[in-house]
Amino acid sequence: xxxxxxxxxxxxxEAAVPLIEMIGLSVGAADSSESALVEEVNWSICSxxxxxxxGLPGSGKSDLxxxxxxxxxxxxxxxxxxxxxxxxxxxxxxxxxxSRVGIVFENGGRPFNHLTVVENIAxxxxxxxxxxxxxxxxTVEKILQFAGLTLLANMTPSRVKPAERQRVALxxxxxxxPDVLLLDNPLAGLAAQEARWWRDCxxxxxxxxxxxxxxxxxxxxxxxxxxxxxxxxxxFALLNQKRLMPMGGRVELAHSAEPLLQxxxxxxxxxxxx
Amino acid sequence: METNGATANPSEVTRGVAPxxxxxxxxxxxxxxxxxxxxxxxxxxxxxxxxxxxxxxxxNASARVIHPLVRTQxxxxxxxxxxxxxxxxCALGLVIIGQMVGLLSRVGAQGLAGTxxxxxxxxxxxxxxxxxLVLVRVGAxxxxxxxxxxxxxxxxxxxxxxIDPIHYLVVPRVAGLALxxxxxxxxxxxxxxxxxxxxxxxxxxxLTPGDYFKxxxxxxxxxxxxxxxxxxxxxxxxxxxxxxxxxxARPLRLEEVSGATTRAVVQSVVGxxxxxxxxxVVYLVM
Numbered sequence: 001x002x003x004x005x006x007x008x009x010x011x012x013x014e015a016a017v018p019l020i021e022m023i024g025l026s027v028g029a030a031d032s033s034e035s036a037l038v039e040e041v042n043w044s045i046c047s048x049x050x051x052x053x054x055g056l057p058g059s060g061k062s063d064l065x066x067x068x069x070x071x072x073x074x075x076x077x078x079x080x081x082x083x084x085x086x087x088x089x090x091x092x093x094x095x096x097x098x099s100r101v102g103i104v105f106e107n108g109g110r111p112f113n114h115l116t117v118v119e120n121i122a123x124x125x126x127x128x129x130x131x132x133x134x135x136x137x138x139t140v141e142k143i144l145q146f147a148g149l150t151l152l153a154n155m156t157p158s159r160v161k162p163a164e165r166q167r168v169a170l171x172x173x174x175x176x177x178p179d180v181l182l183l184d185n186p187l188a189g190l191a192a193q194e195a196r197w198w199r200d201c202x203x204x205x206x207x208x209x210x211x212x213x214x215x216x217x218x219x220x221x222x223x224x225x226x227x228x229x230x231x232x233x234x235x236f237a238l239l240n241q242k243r244l245m246p247m248g249g250r251v252e253l254a255h256s257a258e259p260l261l262q263x264x265x266x267x268x269x270x271x272x273x274x
Numbered sequence: 275m276e277t278n279g280a281t282a283n284p285s286e287v288t289r290g291v292a293p294x295x296x297x298x299x300x301x302x303x304x305x306x307x308x309x310x311x312x313x314x315x316x317x318x319x320x321x322x323x324x325x326x327x328x329x330x331x332x333x334n335a336s337a338r339v340i341h342p343l344v345r346t347q348x349x350x351x352x353x354x355x356x357x358x359x360x361x362x363x364c365a366l367g368l369v370i371i372g373q374m375v376g377l378l379s380r381v382g383a384q385g386l387a388g389t390x391x392x393x394x395x396x397x398x399x400x401x402x403x404x405x406x407l408v409l410v411r412v413g414a415x416x417x418x419x420x421x422x423x424x425x426x427x428x429x430x431x432x433x434x435x436x437i438d439p440i441h442y443l444v445v446p447r448v449a450g451l452a453l454x455x456x457x458x459x460x461x462x463x464x465x466x467x468x469x470x471x472x473x474x475x476x477x478x479x480x481l482t483p484g485d486y487f488k489x490x491x492x493x494x495x496x497x498x499x500x501x502x503x504x505x506x507x508x509x510x511x512x513x514x515x516x517x518x519x520x521x522x523a524r525p526l527r528l529e530e531v532s533g534a535t536t537r538a539v540v541q542s543v544v545g546x547x548x549x550x551x552x553x554x555v556v557y558l559v560m
Contacts, residue, residue: 066430110430
């Protein structure tokens, strides 16, 4: 039997508390403090949920996720992680909470190019948990196997295909055993087969895979094409005209007449047109 | 033709205004440069203090990751530069030191050889040459590496993994360069002094190796060793802080990385020279 990579204690203890909560939050671009990209976000992400956030390219999806992950400071409003206000956390508290929120960036996932694939995945384990090389190796091998990266273990990310680079980023995020995993447009530019792998993989994680201790992991996915996600996500939201609009579940999604939703479900645009 | 006594001739106005405008432009330019210099100095000092704070507060944190990184930097900025350092040390030993010993012997002042050697090589040439060599071969590379990592979003990826970028990227470089420049300087001084004597020996200078090294030993004081260590480590810290600051302090676009590299090299040279002046004052006071 595979060993669990995560600790179950914090999850059961805080089951009732939203893992991430945004109250009246305004999100700005990472490189600019001027106008807000998304305003008045009131959003609670609870344990076991699988959110899919759709929006046109440039609507602020990436910045919303970066803010949720604590990488961008919100322009206004309150951000809470596991019931605690992020701005009031001390360094240790911030570190403890942030390590439970994983993020996979868009376009290759930003792996560290000076490290090999295996070193990328091992880095957070070695940095935070001070584990022995044997323990790290064992854990990393499981994650490599899960992500289908065993054969690429000793290559640097710049030498692998972009789709595999994205998997490296997922594997690296999973190494921290996060309670919430934020994925920024993970299917962008992927071939159908690779996209299928991602959807299956995320479905496994959402259902509770051995790699995350058999517990359902909370997922938040952004996308600009809702079609692959319509039968995957459990909760849906749209980013439209600087507002985050929760749409409900699959049933509500099927009956909604929201024009942007129809557009995203038909995917009648391409990123090049925007 | 004079039309109105009260109206000034346009050419006179132009002649009067143009120098004023030029003066104003010059003053504007000087003012902007001064403000830019102050801002850069302020940023560098703040970055250095943050680095120092992180280095102390996380002195032994994540040792399994940070210590190998320090060793990598020592290898990169120290061991890998030994060949180049040897070449420069031999060349300078032959060209400068050998000739100087020969000249001193010709005027009957070979008794001053030790003092001159210590002043020229141990106090000045050794630390400066080692620092410049490391700056050119490694420091410039830091700006490119870190600037590219920043441009590619790798720094945000580190933050997302709760890894302090200063602790992971800057502290090992500061420690590595400080140790490397100190070690390279010691190596450079030894090779320069030996090769310099060899050149003098070839020129039939009447100075035995025993006398030569005895003079050196007499001329060296404990302050020389202490200040040499302090100076070389400071040079390493200055170069690492400046290059890391230029690479990391603000988000760079890929096309801005080359400009940041040039700025870092210039600022590092200025920083090392200013620091050197401070040490010269200390030597003079002692």
